[in-house]
Amino acid sequence: MFEVFAKYLQNQIQLNDQELNMIQKVCVSKRLRKNQYLLQEGDVWRYNxxxxxxxxxxxxxxxxxxEHILNFAIENYWIGDRESLLNGTPSRYNIDAIEDSEVLLISKEDFAVLMKSIPQFQDLVNLIIERSFAASQDRINSSISLNAEEKYATFLKRQPKIANRVPQHMVASYLxxxxxxxSRIRKLNLKK
Amino acid sequence: MFEVFAKYLQNQIQLNDQELNMIQKVCVSKRLRKNQYLLQEGDVWRYNxxxxxxxxxxxxxxxxxxEHILNFAIENYWIGDRESLLNGTPSRYNIDAIEDSEVLLISKEDFAVLMKSIPQFQDLVNLIIERSFAASQDRINSSISLNAEEKYATFLKRQPKIANRVPQHMVASYLxxxxxxxSRIRKLNLKK
DNA sequence: TGAAGCACTTGATATATGTCAAGTGTTTTT
DNA sequence: AAAAACACTTGACATATATCAAGTGCTTCA
Structure with a gap:
C-alpha cells in the first residue's frame, strides 16, 4: 500500500517521479495482525x-x-520510539496493533539519506516533529491542569476519530x- | 553575554569565525528582572x-x-512557545523570570536564515527538538503512570539542579x- | 527596623478517583 | 452452538490527594 504514503507525501510536498521512486525503494511493508507487536520494551527501535x-x-x-498508553496512531500517521531511534538505547515502550494494520518501515540509515537528498522531505519531517512536540506540550498541560472529566472532554475534542475507534479501557489508560x-464520567455526560 | 552562547555552540558544533559572527549579529540581548514577563498569554511568540x-x-x-508550570529553563537552555512560533497563533502560555535573567533573542526570520546557511546549526536545532520531544514523552509517561511521591522522586532524579533552585510551590505546580x-511527601521522605 | 508579604508546614476535613467484586451483554474461539 | 474471553457497567468501600485554615519563620522593602 505504498499508494497511501505517496498520496500523503504529495499532499504536502512536491516530489518528482525520481524522488518518489527513491522513497518507494527504501520502504518495507509490514502487515500486523491485531495484538501483534511492532516494538517490544528492551528492543532498539531502528526505523521510521x-x-x-x-x-x-x-x-x-x-x-x-x-499498562499506560502514550499514543494512538492510525493510517496516515507516523509511529515509533524517537528516543530509542535517536540514542540507540533500548526502548522503554511497547508498540502493538489494536486492529489488523499495515505499516511502511524505513530504516534509520535510508531515512537519513532521503532527508539529505530531498530537502522538501527534510522540511516535512521537521515540521512533523515540531507538531508532535507542540501536541505533547499540550497534553502535559492537560494532564497537570485538568480533572478526569475535563481530560476526557479534551480528548474527545482533539481526537474524535480515535475516541470512537479504540476500546474504552484504552482511552482510560491513555488519560x-x-x-x-x-465509565462513570460517560454515564454522567449522557444525563446532561 | 554572547560568550555563554558561543561557548554552548562551539561545544556541540564546529563554527568558523564568520559563522559565529553571523550568529552574533542577529542576537538581541534582553535582561529580565525577577517576575518580569518574556511572553504573555495571547501574544504571538516570534523568537528563539x-x-x-x-x-x-x-x-x-x-x-x-x-497556574500550572509546563517547563523550567536555566542558563544554556532554550525557551519559548514553539507552537505559537510555528503557527503564528496567540500563545496559551506565559513565560516569566523566576530569577533576574538574561536571554538572547533571535527572530524567527533570522533564525531561518541561520538554519539554511549553517548546516551544522540546523542539525543541532533538529537534535534539540528531538530531545525535547523525547523528554516530553517521558514526562507524559510519568504523569499518567506515577503517583505524587513517584513523580517527585522522578523529578529529583531528572532535574536535580532545578529542584534545588526554584521555590517548592513551583515544583508542586510543575508536578x-x-x-x-x-510538603507532606518531603516530610515522609526525610524520615526514611 | 518593623510591618507586610511570602514560602512552607501542619492539622482537620472533604472529595475525586481508585480498588474490588459481581453482573450483563457481546465477540471470539473451537 | 456452546464455551470462553472480553468490554463495559454498577455498587460498596478505600485511599490518595485536595481544600481550608492557622501558625511559624524568612525575606523584602518602605
Whole structure:
C-alpha cells in the first residue's frame, strides 16, 4: 500500500517521479495482525514507520504490570520510539496493533539519506516533529491542569476519530484514569 | 553575554569565525528582572530564545486562575512557545523570570536564515527538538503512570539542579500536585 | 527596623478517583 | 452452538490527594 504514503507525501510536498521512486525503494511493508507487536520494551527501535492502514498504540508497563498508553496512531500517521531511534538505547515502550494494520518501515540509515537528498522531505519531517512536540506540550498541560472529566472532554475534542475507534479501557489508560472512572464520567455526560 | 552562547555552540558544533559572527549579529540581548514577563498569554511568540543566565518558567493559567508550570529553563537552555512560533497563533502560555535573567533573542526570520546557511546549526536545532520531544514523552509517561511521591522522586532524579533552585510551590505546580501534598511527601521522605 | 508579604508546614476535613467484586451483554474461539 | 474471553457497567468501600485554615519563620522593602 505504498499508494497511501505517496498520496500523503504529495499532499504536502512536491516530489518528482525520481524522488518518489527513491522513497518507494527504501520502504518495507509490514502487515500486523491485531495484538501483534511492532516494538517490544528492551528492543532498539531502528526505523521510521508510517501507518497505511489500521491502528496502533504505544504504551509502557510499570512495576505493578499496569499498562499506560502514550499514543494512538492510525493510517496516515507516523509511529515509533524517537528516543530509542535517536540514542540507540533500548526502548522503554511497547508498540502493538489494536486492529489488523499495515505499516511502511524505513530504516534509520535510508531515512537519513532521503532527508539529505530531498530537502522538501527534510522540511516535512521537521515540521512533523515540531507538531508532535507542540501536541505533547499540550497534553502535559492537560494532564497537570485538568480533572478526569475535563481530560476526557479534551480528548474527545482533539481526537474524535480515535475516541470512537479504540476500546474504552484504552482511552482510560491513555488519560491516566481507571476504566471504571471513565465509565462513570460517560454515564454522567449522557444525563446532561 | 554572547560568550555563554558561543561557548554552548562551539561545544556541540564546529563554527568558523564568520559563522559565529553571523550568529552574533542577529542576537538581541534582553535582561529580565525577577517576575518580569518574556511572553504573555495571547501574544504571538516570534523568537528563539537562549538563556545565558537566570531561570525562567513557562506556565498556563486555567479558568480557576490556577497556574500550572509546563517547563523550567536555566542558563544554556532554550525557551519559548514553539507552537505559537510555528503557527503564528496567540500563545496559551506565559513565560516569566523566576530569577533576574538574561536571554538572547533571535527572530524567527533570522533564525531561518541561520538554519539554511549553517548546516551544522540546523542539525543541532533538529537534535534539540528531538530531545525535547523525547523528554516530553517521558514526562507524559510519568504523569499518567506515577503517583505524587513517584513523580517527585522522578523529578529529583531528572532535574536535580532545578529542584534545588526554584521555590517548592513551583515544583508542586510543575508536578500537578498541591504545595501541601509536596510538603507532606518531603516530610515522609526525610524520615526514611 | 518593623510591618507586610511570602514560602512552607501542619492539622482537620472533604472529595475525586481508585480498588474490588459481581453482573450483563457481546465477540471470539473451537 | 456452546464455551470462553472480553468490554463495559454498577455498587460498596478505600485511599490518595485536595481544600481550608492557622501558625511559624524568612525575606523584602518602605
Amino acid at each position: 514507520a508510517f501507518i497505511t492502514s489500521g491502528c496502533l498504540r504505544t504504551y509502557s508497563v510499570n512495576d505493578k504490570l499496569q 491516566g484514569i481507571t476504566p471504571e472512572t471513565l | 530564545a537562549f538563556i545565558t543566565s537566570g531561570c525562567l518558567r513557562t506556565y498556563s493559567v486555567n479558568d480557576k486562575l490556577q 500537578g500536585i498541591t504545595p501541601e501534598t509536596l
